[in-house]
Amino acid sequence: MKKPIEMKVDLIAGARPNFVKIAALYYANSVFDGHFDFRLIHTGQHYDDKLSGVFFQQLGIPEPDHNLGVGSGSHAEQTAAIMMGYEKILKDKRPDLVIVVGDVNSTMACAIVAKKLSIRVAHIEAGIRSGDLGMPEEINRILTDSITDYFFTTTPGASQNLLDTGKKQDQIHLVGNTMIDTLIENRKKFIQPDLWYTFNLKEGEYFVLTLHRPTNVDEENSLKKLLVLINDASKEVPVIFPVHPRTAVAIKKLELEFRNIRFVSPLSYLEFNYLVERSKAVITDSGGITEEATFFNIPCITLRDSTERPETVWEGTNKLVGTDPNKIRKCFKKIFNGNWKKGRVPEYWDGKTGERILKILNKL
Ligand code: UD1
DSSP, X not given: XXXXXXXXXXXXXXXHHHHHHHHHHHHHHHHTTTOEEEEEEEOOSSOSXXXXXXXXXXXXXXXXXXXOOOOSOOHHHHHHHHHHHHHHHHHHOOOSEEEEETTSHHHHHHHHHHHHTTXXXXXXXXXXXXXXXXXXXXXXXXXXXXXXXXXEESSHHHHHHHHHTTOOGGGEEEOOOHHHHHHHHHGGGOOOOTHHHHTTOOTTSOEEEEXXXXXXXXXXXXXXXXXXXXXXXXXXXXXEEEOOHHHHHHHHHOOXXXXXXXXEOOOOHHHHHHHHHTSSEEEEXXXXXXXXXXXXXXXXXXXXXXXXOTHHHHTSSEEEOTTOHHXXXXXXXXXXXXXXXXXXXXXXXXXXXXXXXXXXXXXX
């Protein structure tokens, strides 16, 4: 029998959370017998092995077909470098479709380039909104969605946000969460990190902390206040803090001792999630981690005033507290008293999102 014609698809990935999302499409494509001919474009926004290489290796993502190697820079520099690099690739060879994921600079930059060359764009994790235009990611979300052809959403709320901006129902597909696909696929392979022994950790008796939002970490004093507070509120329970390179710059300048906080290098995916799944609670300013904590039913304190993932608060284990010391202390108290709310996993966060996406694309 003649093999059906393959669909040529560019997958765009630039930063750590993108790698986790595209992995799910590779897992799903194996169910489709490789019907989708993926060309993987790594923009090089994240380039350290700990933020990039190790994710490819652990999640089984193939070597990128192109690496634009843009590295760090101001938003304009990074976005422009990605656009120029990707335009050259598209001019050389056009795919049938470009898939962008999430909300990083690479997502927005490549969507714009593709659309201006009249190539169709699909956005995975479309429609989520924090309402906070002070976040670069919110700008990336709005701009990407304004030119996307096919929207794949994680929740009914995200779909509704798109309808509210005039997008048509038949462009919007509620499919669930690719990050959770990857979590489910790899859960049995989680790795106990060496630091488990170094710090003598015990299940349910440590916190995990991550901080990387510019508002929390770029200004030394805010970071100092937060860390002093967390160090104090966590009492004698160790806080494991894998430090993002952006945060490391500010931490180096703080000349303070933190009795409880254990500063460690960024962890690999399989090690990080091993820790999260067994932790007492997570304290974070990330978005993706609030979804993972919700999936694991682990209490999660979010040090932000808004979230683009409200379902992690309504349905899940997440609580938004911003940087208000009283609210943060109250949260720790609740956790220590065992009074944290119990969550449930949102609909369609079931490990089948990648398959649903490819099934829909197959019909197009
Ligand atoms: C980016 C995304 C953010 C996402 C986060 C996940 C944007 C606007 N931000 O933030 O949405 O949540 O990734 O981690 O796209 N650096 C390194 N090594 C690297 C990469 C970065 O040392 O491999 C350092 C550089 O000093 C750089 C800084 O980290 O200036 C910030 O990197 P950047 O990609 O600009 O943003 P992130 O904070 O990582």
